[in-house]
Amino acid sequence: MTQTVQSDTFLVSRNCVKLYDGVTLPVPQSIQATTVLFDSPNQMLPIDKASLTAQSKKLTQRFYYGAVDTPTTFALADSLCMLEGAKHCALYPSGQAALHAVMSVVATTGDEVLVADSVTYTTRWLFDQVLARAGVSIGYFAPTDLAAFEQRLSARTKAVFLESPGSMLYEIQDVPAITRLCRARGVVTILDNTWSASTLFNGFETGQIDVVVLSLSKYHGAPLGVSGGAALSNDAGLHAEFRHFGALVGAMLSSDSAARIASVLPNLRLRLEHQAATLARLLPKVAAIVGEANIFYPAHQSSGQFELWQRDFLGANSLITVRCPANSPDDVGAVLSRFRVVRHGYGWGGDTSLVNAVMPNRERHFPVAPGDTPYLRIYVGMEHAMDLEADVVHALERAVR
Numbered sequence: 001m002t003q004t005v006q007s008d009t010f011l012v013s014r015n016c017v018k019l020y021d022g023v024t025l026p027v028p029q030s031i032q033a034t035t036v037l038f039d040s041p042n043q044m045l046p047i048d049k050a051s052l053t054a055q056s057k058k059l060t061q062r063f064y065y066g067a068v069d070t071p072t073t074f075a076l077a078d079s080l081c082m083l084e085g086a087k088h089c090a091l092y093p094s095g096q097a098a099l100h101a102v103m104s105v106v107a108t109t110g111d112e113v114l115v116a117d118s119v120t121y122t123t124r125w126l127f128d129q130v131l132a133r134a135g136v137s138i139g140y141f142a143p144t145d146l147a148a149f150e151q152r153l154s155a156r157t158k159a160v161f162l163e164s165p166g167s168m169l170y171e172i173q174d175v176p177a178i179t180r181l182c183r184a185r186g187v188v189t190i191l192d193n194t195w196s197a198s199t200l201f202n203g204f205e206t207g208q209i210d211v212v213v214l215s216l217s218k219y220h221g222a223p224l225g226v227s228g229g230a231a232l233s234n235d236a237g238l239h240a241e242f243r244h245f246g247a248l249v250g251a252m253l254s255s256d257s258a259a260r261i262a263s264v265l266p267n268l269r270l271r272l273e274h275q276a277a278t279l280a281r282l283l284p285k286v287a288a289i290v291g292e293a294n295i296f297y298p299a300h301q302s303s304g305q306f307e308l309w310q311r312d313f314l315g316a317n318s319l320i321t322v323r324c325p326a327n328s329p330d331d332v333g334a335v336l337s338r339f340r341v342v343r344h345g346y347g348w349g350g351d352t353s354l355v356n357a358v359m360p361n362r363e364r365h366f367p368v369a370p371g372d373t374p375y376l377r378i379y380v381g382m383e384h385a386m387d388l389e390a391d392v393v394h395a396l397e398r399a400v401r
C-alpha cells in the first residue's frame, strides 16, 4: 500500500461506498441489511465457511450475509488499511472486542503471552480474567527495559502484546527492536496503536508489527459518539481467522457505525494536529506550575524518551498526565473540582476536554511513577486554547500555592 499522495481526504474518500461497480458515493452511506437479494443464483456465494469471510474485489461476490458485512463496512476497512498501511482490516463493535478476537485466534491453552506492563487497565483485565481462564499463561514485562524483555522470551512464548505509548504515563516501547527479537523466534507481535489514531505511528513499516489493534471509540469515532474496533494485518490467513472469529461470536460492526466513523476519517489528522497544537500551548504553563519532572507527555523534551519518540513518531496526541506536587495543600478532589471548561468524564477522543484522577501504579507489576497518589490525566479537546489555558492554570495554580 504505497502512499503516492499526501492527502488523507483523498485516500479515504476514494474508498467511500461503492453502490454498484463503477458508481461510488463520496459520503459514506449506512446500508442496513440482514436479508440480501440477488438477481440470479449464479451471483451468490455458496453457504460455507469461506463465504463468511470472502473478500473478493468484485462487489457482488463479497456480499454474503448482511449482518456480517455490508459495502459500508468494507469501505471503512479499506480506508483504515490505507491509513495504517496494512493489507487487511477486520472490524469489531469495540476495541475490546478486537483485542479479544485477536488474542483468541493467536493464543491457546498452554501458550505464553508476554504483555507490556503499560497496557490500559481493561486490556490487563481481559488478559488476567478471560485469557488466563482459557489456559493462556500471561507474563508482564517492564515496557522500557529491552534487556529484561529479551531474557523473558522463552520457547513457550507465542505472542507479545505491546501498547506504545502506554496508557496513563505514555511509556514508549522500542517497537522495532522488540519485533526484531520476536521475528527471529517466530513470536507473533501485536500492537495496540490506539494512542496514535492511525496517524502518529506506523505499526507495520516503522514497527515491523504483525497485528495492529485499534479502538475506534477514541479519536476515530468519539466525535460522533460511535464505538468500534479493528484488527489490521498483512497475513491473509490470520485475517481470515480474525473475521471468522468475529462472525462466529457475533462481534460485528454495524453498517451505521461504520458509516459514521468513515464520515469523520477525512478530518482525523486535522483534529489531531489542532488538538496537539492546543496542548503544546498549554504545556509550558503547566510545567511552570507543577515542575518539569511532574509532566508525562512523550513529546516533552524532559520525558526521558524524547529521542525514541522523535525517531519513531510523526507527532503526539492531546493526552497528558500531570502529577500534583507532593506538598499540595489540597487533595486531588479539590483540584479536580476547580476545572470548569475541562469536564469530568470518561471516554476521551471527542470534542470535549476531560480531566480524570488516575492511579498509574495500581495493578502494575513494574511501577514506574513516584508515589501512590492519584495523577491527573487531561485530554485536550476542541475548545479554544485560551479558555483551556485559563481553566487549567486556575485549577493547578491553587494546588501548589
Ligand SMILES: *Cc1c(COP(=O)(O)O)cnc(C)c1O
Residues within 6 Å of the ligand: 093, 094, 095, 096, 097, 120, 122, 123, 163, 167, 192, 194, 195, 215, 216, 217, 218, 227, 228, 229
Ligand atoms: C479505549 C481503549 C481500548 C478499549 O477500546 P473500546 O473501544 O473502548 O473497547 C483499548 N486500548 C486502548 C489503548 C484504549 O484507549
